Amino acid sequence: MLARRSREVARLHRVLDDVPSRGELLQYEKRFLELFEEINATREEIDKRFAAYNFYNEERKLQAQEGELVASVHSSFVPAMRSASGQRQFLEQASRFVESARTLAQKQTVQLDKRRARRDAKAVERDALADSQRAYFRAVKQLQQQAERNEALAARIQEAGLEEPAE
Known part of the structure; x- marks a missing residue:
């Protein structure tokens, strides 16, 4: 009987x-928050690098187009100026x-507007998440x-002798 009760007490201690x-x-909560912040920092760094890569790649393409345009104008200028019809064709x-440059500028403006809208939406989302985190x-x-109040009340109850201590 005593051995069975000892085993039961030992089992309950293991459960507790x-x-x-x-x-x-x-401690677990603190560590999870630290890991969450670390993951967020890494993700933000990756996002920044992707954005920089995309920006520089787009810039490279635009500069290549500009170079081709300048080369085309340069190669066709002298032959075009020799005749009136050549001058007209050159103009x-x-x-x-x-017109092509204007179209490209309009496309870039549309892209810029889309990026600004995405940025604004993310700012709103970030603010909502910050509010949730504060809550x-x-x-x-x-x-x-x-919990501290509950522990204090439980201690007072125990001191007053109104309840047997829980094991």
Whole structure:
């Protein structure tokens, strides 16, 4: 009978030891937050590098197009100026280049507007997440205060002898 009761007490102690204490839970929470922040920092760094790569790649393409345009104008200028029809064709070609540049500028403006809209949407999302995080921290603080209050009340009850201590 005593051995069975000792085994039961030992089993219950193991069950209780498996439940993390408040301090351990706070440590786990702190470590999870640290890991979350580290992952966020890494993700932000990767996003910045991708954005920089995409920006420089687009810039390289635009400069290549500009170089081709300048080379084309340079190679066709002298032969075009020799005759009136050549001059007219050169002016028509130049006006097409100008129109092409305007179209490209409009496309770039549209892209810029889209990027600004995405940035603004992400700012709103970030603000909402920050509000959620602040609410979470307030709730955790309230939970900690209530747990401390509960422990103090339990200690007072035990001191008053109104309840047997729990094992």
